[in-house]
C-alpha cells in the first residue's frame with residue numbers, strides 16, 4: 001500500500017516532470033496564451049489518466065490509446081489510477097502543474113471531479129472525458145466526451161431478451177451482474193436495460209449485485225450463489241437469465257458454472273447476455289455457452305488524439321463523439337467473424 005502511495009504522490013510527479021521537461025513548450029500558460037504561441041510543428045502533450053487494468057477490455061483500451069498517440073505524433077503522459085479516484089485526481093493535478101496541452105481521463109466514477117476540473121479550467125487546459133461519463137453538473141468543465149453509449153448497450157441486451165423470449169409466458173427471472181457502482185458504464189447499462197423491459201411484466205430482476213467489472217468477482221459471486229444449495233438460484237428462485245455488465249465478470253461466473261456442471265447458453269435453461277465482446281466471450285458464444293454479446297468498442301484512442309490536436313490548436317470539438325459497437329447473438333452466423341484484438 002505504502003509503495004503505491006509513494007509512487008503516486010512522489011515518483012509519478014517526478015517521472016512526469018522529467019518527461020515534460022525534455023519537451024515542454026515555452027508558451028505554456030493560459031489557454032489564450034497557448035493558442036497564440038501554438039505553432040504547427042509543436043509536439044502536442046496529452047496527460048492521460050486511465051482507471052487501471054481491471055479487465056481485458058481495459059488493457060486493450062490502454063494499448064489503443066498509447067498506440068494512437070504514437071501514430072499521431074503526440075507525447076502521451078500515461079498514468080494508471082489502479083482503480084482509485086484519488087490517484088486519478090493526483091495525476092490530473094500533476095498534469096496541470098506541468099501545463100500539458102490537453103488532459104484526457106477515464107473517470108472511474110461519475111461523481112467527485114468538480115474541484116480538479118475547475119483547477120484545469122483555471123489553468124486554461126482543455127479536458128476530454130474518455131470512455132465513461134461524468135455528472136451533468138460538470139458540463140461546463142470539459143470540452144467533450146469520447147466513448148460508447150452505455151445506455152444503448154443496456155438497451156441492446158434487453159432487445160435480445162425480448163426477441164429470445166417472444167411468445168414465452170414467463171416469468172423470466174433475471175440475475176444482474178453490475179459493474180463498478182457509480183461508474184457511468186454500469187449505470188448507463190442498468191438504466192438502458194430496464195428502460196426496454198419495464199413495460200413487460202414477464203421480466204423480473206430478482207437479484208442485482210456489483211462485481212466491479214472484475215473476473216475474480218464474477219467467480220466469487222457465482223460461488224456464493226451455488227454455496228446456497230448447489231443450484232443456480234437466488235432466494236429459492238431459479239435464474240433464467242444472467243445479464244452481466246462485462247465479459248470479465250461473465251467469464252468468471254462461467255468458470256464456476258462449468259466446474260459445477262451447470263449448463264448455460266443455447267438449448268439450456270440459463271440465458272447469458274454480456275457486454276464488451278472480447279475474444280474469449282465470442283468463443284463462448286460460438287460454443288453456445290453464451291447467447292448474446294453486446295460490443296463495447298475499446299478503440300477510442302484515435303478519436304481522443306484527433307480531438308486533442310484540435311484542442312491544442314485552439315479549435316472547437318464536438319461535445320460528444322460516440323464510438324459505435326455491434327451486437328453478436330446466437331442467431332448470427334459467426335463463422336467468418338475475424339479474430340478480435342482483445
Ligand code: AHR
Nearest residue numbers: 055057058185213246296
Ligand atoms: O467503461 C467500460 C467498461 O470498463 C468495460 O465494459 C469494462 O470491461 C471495463 O472495465
